[in-house]
Amino acid sequence: MVARAPYWKTLTEPLIRQNPVTLQILGLCSALAVTTTLATALTMSVSLTIVVTLSCGIISLIRRHIPDTIRMIVQIVIIAAMVIVIDQFLQAYFAEISRALSVYVWLITTNCVVMARTETYASHNPPLPSMVDGFGYGLGYSLILMILGGLRELFGKGELFGAQVLPLADQGGWFTPLSLMLLAPSGFFLLGGMVWAIRSIRPEQAEAPEHTPPARMEPA
Amino acid sequence: MSDAWNLFLLAAFVDNMPLTLFLGLCTFLALSRRTESAIGLGVAMTFVLGVSVPLNHLIYQAVLAPGAWAWAGRPELDLSYLALIAFIGVIAAIVQLLEMVLDRYFPRIHAAFGVFLPLLTVQCVILGGSLFMVERSYNFAQSAVFGFGSGVGFFVAVVMLSAIRVRLAYADLPAGLRGLGIAFVLTGLMSLGFASFTQMAAAQ
Numbered sequence: 462m463v464a465r466a467p468y469w470k471t472l473t474e475p476l477i478r479q480n481p482v483t484l485q486i487l488g489l490c491s492a493l494a495v496t497t498t499l500a501t502a503l504t505m506s507v508s509l510t511i512v513v514t515l516s517c518g519i520i521s522l523i524r525r526h527i528p529d530t531i532r533m534i535v536q537i538v539i540i541a542a543m544v545i546v547i548d549q550f551l552q553a554y555f556a557e558i559s560r561a562l563s564v565y566v567w568l569i570t571t572n573c574v575v576m577a578r579t580e581t582y583a584s585h586n587p588p589l590p591s592m593v594d595g596f597g598y599g600l601g602y603s604l605i606l607m608i609l610g611g612l613r614e615l616f617g618k619g620e621l622f623g624a625q626v627l628p629l630a631d632q633g634g635w636f637t638p639l640s641l642m643l644l645a646p647s648g649f650f651l652l653g654g655m656v657w658a659i660r661s662i663r664p665e666q667a668e669a670p671e672h673t674p675p676a677r678m679e680p681a
Numbered sequence: 682m683s684d685a686w687n688l689f690l691l692a693a694f695v696d697n698m699p700l701t702l703f704l705g706l707c708t709f710l711a712l713s714r715r716t717e718s719a720i721g722l723g724v725a726m727t728f729v730l731g732v733s734v735p736l737n738h739l740i741y742q743a744v745l746a747p748g749a750w751a752w753a754g755r756p757e758l759d760l761s762y763l764a765l766i767a768f769i770g771v772i773a774a775i776v777q778l779l780e781m782v783l784d785r786y787f788p789r790i791h792a793a794f795g796v797f798l799p800l801l802t803v804q805c806v807i808l809g810g811s812l813f814m815v816e817r818s819y820n821f822a823q824s825a826v827f828g829f830g831s832g833v834g835f836f837v838a839v840v841m842l843s844a845i846r847v848r849l850a851y852a853d854l855p856a857g858l859r860g861l862g863i864a865f866v867l868t869g870l871m872s873l874g875f876a877s878f879t880q881m882a883a884a885q
Contacts, residue, residue: 483861489706490805534773541766549762564812567765571805573707645701646872653858653865660857 471594475601478663481574482605483656488574492606493648495565499622502610504551504558508566510599512543513575517583517595524584536579541570574602609651617642685826692830695882698806699838700872705806709839710864719843720836727832729801730810733775734828737768737811738821761815768811776801806835838875842867 481487488509495505516539520527527535548566551559559566569575578598583591614620619627619636627636641647696702699709705726712722745767747759783791801807810831814824845867854863 487707489710490703490809493706494703534770537769537773538766541769545762545765548765564809564816567812568704568805568809570765570769571808644876645703646869646876648703649865649869649872653862653869656862656865657855657857660862661855664856 468590468593471590472597472600475594475597476604480601480605480659481577481598482602482652483659487577488572488602489652490565490568490572492602492609493645493652495562496606496610496613496648497617497643498561498614498620499607499610501558501561502606504555505562505565506599506603506606508547508551509569509572509574510596510603512540512547512569513578513595513599514592515595516540516543516575517578517591518588520579521583521586521588521591527584532584533580536576536584537570540575540579544570574598605652605655608655609648612651613642613647617647685822688823688826689830689833691882692827693834693837694875694878696831697834697838697875697878698809698831699835700868700875701879702809704809705804705835706868708804709835709842710861710868713839713843713846713864716840716843716847719839723832723836723839725801726804726806726835727829729772729775729779729804729807730832730835731825731829733772733807734810734814734831735821735825736775737771738814738819738824740767740771741815764812764815768808772801772807772811806831838871842871845871 475481478484482489482492495501516536519539520536544567547569548559551562551566578595582594586594611621614622615626616639618638619625619629629636629638639647698704699706708722712718741761741764745760745764747761750760780791810828814827819827842864846864849863852863858866
């Protein structure tokens with residue numbers, strides 16, 4: 462039990478307290494682009510979690526053998542190899558979703574979440590904690606993606622996972638879909654709102670004002 | 682001529698990388714706190730995109746595309762799944778080269794770019810530009826225009842956002858919304874503005 466406690470902490474820390482998306486501004490690109498439906502958000506979450514867990518494990522295994530000067534390149538190549546495997550798998554078994562995700566699966570390579578974890582944690586720690594850490598960050602990222610995807614699909618189309626939940630107005634129901642939810646701006650608004658909500662609950666995450674207005678001239 | 686101009690406008694405004702395609706948001710939000718750093722980032726981004734997309738196009742066509750090895754008697758060879766690693770390598774090399782050249786011959790510009798250059802290696806915009814080039818099968822001239830246009834679009838967006846964020850000094854925001862929260866809302870409003878370009882393109 463004593464030995465398990467730090468693992469548990471490593472795993473749960475990134476869910477809200479250190480969330481990669483809302484606190485550290487990492488991995489935003491895909492968080493917004495793929496969340497128009499729950500299915501694509503789920504695929505993206507699972508792919509990213511697998512990639513980040515595996516690459517953390519591999520990089521941690523060989524961390525003593527990577528020369529310091531070229532470690533970024535080595536890490537990127539390992540991550541890219543993982544992404545290619547995932548992409549080929551998706552194309553083979555989930556062709557439709559793979560097409561919907563378009564280039565965003567490949568862009569996991571440059572997703573800052575993966576790079577940040579391999580660089581800051583996996584390159585200094587043994588494999589098992591690194592994989593737990595990677596998995597935790599994957600979950601934290603997935604949590605945000607699923608919430609965003611669920612909200613956007615529910616209000617944009619009245620569906621969840623493609624099944625009709627709210628009866629649409631033009632089919633005799635009462636719900637008029639908000640098509641703005643499916644467009645780019647609503648992703649930004651929803652994420653901004655989520656950041657606000659989390660920071661209101663946990664005021665220690667709030668930032669200091671970025672700019673201060675120039676001192677007011679005293680009337681002579 | 683007019684085709685190239687249309688493609689430039691499409692890349693810069695209709696398919697604006699950060700605002701419409703959500704690419705490169707991490708640096709977009711992190712470095713738009715001050716206008717000077719936003720301009721440095723925008724210029725570096727335009728240059729690297731303008732060079733790397735056409736170069737990746739050449740490499741893709743010569744080595745990786747299906748049938749590229751037909752002259753060596755292996756027409757069935759399809760290496761396109763290796764594109765990801767090849768592109769990343771090319772981008773990292775360009776960034777490294779650019780950094781060394783600037784450091785050697787133009788130290789003043791190098792000092793102004795500062796930390797942005799190495800960051801560009803892991804920029805989704807730059808990798809994304811090359812991947813879109815493959816997905817939409819542009820030719821060489823088109824990919825050069827596309828890369829340059831995307832860079833200009835990023836430049837415009839990041840400088841505009843930084844200009845707005847400096848003015849936030851005069852806004853009395855609730856504590857939870859400061860910094861990242863309000864940046865998202867601002868980006869959303871800008872994205873709404875850029876959505877009108879999509880309408881204009883659709884109306885033509």
